[in-house]
Amino acid sequence: MLSWEKKLAGIDVNQSEFPMCFACGKDNPVGLKLKIVKDGDEARGEFTVSEFYQGWRGYVHGGIIFTILDEAMAYAFFPEIRGVTAKTEVRIRQPVPIGVPLVVTGRVVKKTRKLFTTAAEITLRDGTVLAESTAQVYVVD
Secondary structure, eight states, rough: OGGGGGGOOTTTTTTOOOTTTTTTOOTTTTOOOOOOEEEEEEEEEOOOOOGBBBBSSSSBOOHHHHHHHHHHHHHHHTSSSOOEEEEEEEEOOOOOOOOEEEEEEEEEEESSSSEEEEEEEEEEEEEEEEEEEEEEEEEEO
């Protein structure tokens, strides 16, 4: 059995063991509180970003955009695999608006023994792509 196929028993995919996570922690008072649901090698969540996370007036800060994309990519393989983002590329196709319902989708593109390739995108509900990312994830045993 390859290391990425091992299941990590007792870890809740809903992140209840990580209540202070900035991206998904339900108890973090300044966090994004993202709710991302995993389905196989894909993860999806719907959310609206508040003005607390803006860069230019009316638009989501680029670092927050990356955080959301990174979280969706992580949900695509967690909890079965523990991994850390080793390398990433983000492309912002259009400014991401504050206060508008958005969708993030992350997926596993390729698996090897020690590296995963993942991808994610943030879209409007109509499917318009606003931002996208790919990443190399180092598998931690």
